[in-house]
Amino acid sequence: MPTGDAFNEAEHLNALLDLFRSGVDTGGVSVRLVETSRKSGLSLHNVDRYESDDNFARVVERAKCIETKAKAEIDSGYSSIYSLAVVRLWTILENAVSRLAKLRLGDNSVLGSSPVLRRLNGPIVDILLSTPEERIDMIYEELASHLKVRLKPGVGRFEALLESVGLSGGVDDEIRKELVELWAVRNVIVHSSGRFDQRFLYACPWYPAARNEIVTVSSSRFNVYLSAVLWYMKISADYPAACRGAEGGRGGRGGNWQVHPFLKGPVLDVV
Numbered sequence: 599m600p601t602g603d604a605f606n607e608a609e610h611l612n613a614l615l616d617l618f619r620s621g622v623d624t625g626g627v628s629v630r631l632v633e634t635s636r637k638s639g640l641s642l643h644n645v646d647r648y649e650s651d652d653n654f655a656r657v658v659e660r661a662k663c664i665e666t667k668a669k670a671e672i673d674s675g676y677s678s679i680y681s682l683a684v685v686r687l688w689t690i691l692e693n694a695v696s697r698l699a700k701l702r703l704g705d706n707s708v709l710g711s712s713p714v715l716r717r718l719n720g721p722i723v724d725i726l727l728s729t730p731e732e733r734i735d736m737i738y739e740e741l742a743s744h745l746k747v748r749l750k751p752g753v754g755r756f757e758a759l760l761e762s763v764g765l766s767g768g769v770d771d772e773i774r775k776e777l778v779e780l781w782a783v784r785n786v787i788v789h790s791s792g793r794f795d796q797r798f799l800y801a802c803p804w805y806p807a808a809r810n811e812i813v814t815v816s817s818s819r820f821n822v823y824l825s826a827v828l829w830y831m832k833i834s835a836d837y838p839a840a841c842r843g844a845e846g847g848r849g850g851r852g853g854n855w856q857v858h859p860f861l862k863g864p865v866l867d868v869v
Contacts, residue, residue: 604694604831608824611686615820618679625668628661680815681787684823688784691777691827695756696738698834702763703734703741714762718744751801752778753830760834769830776826779805783823786813 624631636654639647648654671678702708709715720740725733741762742748747755753774769777782801786794794807807813 603697604690605828607690607693608687608828611683611690612824615679615683619676622668622671622676622679625664626672628665628668629658632657632661674814675816677814677816680817680820681792681813683820684780684784684815685787687820687823687827688780691756691831694831695759695834698765699741699759699763700734700738702765703737704730708764709737712762712764714744715741752781756830756834765834773826773830775804776822777830778802780823780826783813783815 632654636646636648639645646654648657703715715737718737718740720736725736728736742759745755745758745762747758750758753769757769779802782798782805786792786798790798792813794809794811794813796809798805799807799809
């Protein structure tokens with residue numbers, strides 16, 4: 599499945615979140631760990647691993663700084679960690695759609711049946727002299743430029759690409775909304791120093807935020823974003839072209855799209 603790598607990447611990201619949270623939790627008790635370490639060394643081995651009181655005092659001061667920052671992160675609900683994860687999650691989705699579209703571009707029947715692809719311009723000689731992989735990359739870049747996908751908000755950029763390669767169809771309104779929000783939050787984190795700007799407020803009028811307010815991404819919000827991304831990748835890869843416009847659109851097959859019956863294991867076990 600073209601999105602198989604993306605599912606593995608999403609599962610890996612989720613595992614890293616567990617690891618990062620555990621590390622922050624440990625940092626929240628840094629002073630106690632340092633003090634316990636010295637006491638155990640002295641009592642069990644009669645060895646002071648810090649060699650002197652001055653060295654120990656310096657280590658404790660460093661531990662206090664770590665503990666202060668870790669406790670602030672814990673109090674925020676690990677918002678900094680989830681903010682970084684949002685950026686990575688959007689990249690996983692972008693790459694998954696790109697791989698899927700390129701796979702379709704390698705099918706001559708798709709190239710011949712797409713009106714958009716037939717209208718593309720490009721460096722003909724370079725394309726003729728290129729390898730099959732290079733040719734697909736060139737066509738993909740020209741297609742993305744022609745569709746102006748970078749100017750489209752949220753999932754709109756993906757829908758334009760997928761429609762051009764014969765994978766058209768509607769997206770469930772709730773999934774579309776969550777992916778637009780993910781895209782907008784990611785842009786605020788990357789381009790606006792993590793503060794909500796007017797572009798975000800325009801793109802997500804439903805979001806309870808004020809201009810210049812700092813973004814805080816909770817575990818529950820990240821879990822919703824992750825659910826929407828996984829569902830979108832699943833239906834984009836698995837829906838045959840003839841069924842993409844079925845009643846309800848993609849994501850409207852029934853059931854709760856946040857449950858993911860197709861997943862193996864607790865991929866969405868975000869606490």
